[in-house]
Amino acid sequence: MAKRNAQNERMKRDYVLFLEETEGLDEKSTDKVLAAILKFEESTGFKPFTKFHIEQAVQFKKELNRAKHPRTGKALSHATVDATLALVRKYFTWLSGRNGFRSKFTYSDAAYFKNNRKNARIAHAQRDVPYPSLPAASRAFEALPSDTEVQMRDKALFAFLMLTGARIGAVATLKLKHVNLTECHLRQDAREVATKNAKDIDTWFFPVASAYLDCFAAWVAYLREDKFFGQEDALFPKALVGVKDGEGFANLGLAREGYASTASLNKIIRNAFSRLGMPEYTPHSFRKTLFLLGVETCETLEEIKAWSMNLGHEHLSTSYQSYLPMSRERQREVLKRFRS
The missing domain is CATH 1.10.443.10 (Intergrase catalytic core)
Known part of the structure; x- marks a missing residue:
């Protein structure tokens, strides 16, 4: 397994602090953010975020749609894929405005993490919740x-x-x-x-x-x-x-x-x-x-x-x-x- 990137880890810590102090997120919520970003890093072999390119986002979406749940072995749900992409997109949008990253990629590049309309519509469709009588x-x-x-x-x-x-x-x-x-x-x-x-x-x-x-x-x-x-x-x-x-x-x-x-x-x-x-x-x-x-x-x-x-x-x-x-x-x- 590729080794984690030290610079990436510093930026993720900064982002967690940003979310905690500006949006009031708790540890449980920021853990979900970090898990989503980690999935993206794994897909690139932990390349530094400064090397981000839109092809990485496109490839990441393909991998998520092929991925299996580690416990059930079933394909990830549309809701899980959509939520993961949204968290990673938000992170790269934030990253695009940070010193050292503005010249590497832009706000619009982060938009490549956006899910396609069909899958997004399926992910957000309201479904009946099973419940006991x-x-x-x-x-x-x-x-x-x-x-x-x-x-x-x-x-x-x-x-x-x-x-x-x-x-x-x-x-x-x-x-x-x-x-x-x-x-x-x-x-x-x-x-x-x-x-x-x-x-x-x-x-x-x-x-x-x-x-x-x-x-x-x-x-x-x-x-x-x-x-x-x-x-x-x-x-x-x-x-x-x-x-x-x-x-x-x-x-x-x-x-x-x-x-x-x-x-x-x-x-x-x-x-x-x-x-x-x-x-x-x-x-x-x-x-x-x-x-x-x-x-x-x-x-x-x-x-x-x-x-x-x-x-x-x-x-x-x-x-x-x-x-x-x-x-x-x-x-x-x-x-x-x-x-x-």
Whole structure:
């Protein structure tokens, strides 16, 4: 493998600083930028950015369209290719105005990273998001065992997602102090919880089946009364792994810290469905389940607005665009009712 270019690395660091200070991007966002730029560097054999030429951009687009996902082995999605090209194009646009680069290539040269219209249109097309129906979610939930601490946690996680529709990134950082069972309230304080766009979010539990609240309340009581967890301890702690006599490494119960990433929590929910032969619905799909419940339940615009805010959406249009896209055919069906 070719060795990374030191000058390139310095410029990438400068660019990350620029994004952090001028656009307020966090580390997770800048990591995506760096990953996209790295893909381009790999395609050129880590040639210095000062040697950039439009043929490199053209070749990079071809390679992306041929590339396979490292885990699935399938071709990269149109959305992934489009997003990668956009990130690299933005970087070279910025680079074209920097000292030492203005004479090497121009702003218009960076435009060669632009995706073609057909693929860009496919990448940005609005698609229906798979989601579990309320009966499907209930069936998966009821089938979850709760014999061990870890199983109790997994079932409580499922229940909590149905009660709140919280994003899994935020859930991974929640502590006991963020939940008020008396008020059936979740406070997502952006200073401590990894909310989207660092927004404070107040969520009162959605009116779903009582089994979800019973399960989650029992879990909180178990953490407080049996495990002696405090306010600063994780709401959904990671498993504690250690050496067990005669068994080697084994699960020893629960730690007091949450997971550093969302991968394990996502897997818990996906497996809850797949073990019953259902599609592997993700935690995020619960948000659509809950929003569609609101569409059926709410009778006034004020009610649906409050329901949308409960999901962390400042604008009602965000909820509708994300979870209730309408095709031309569906528009026709709805309007035909008024003539019947």
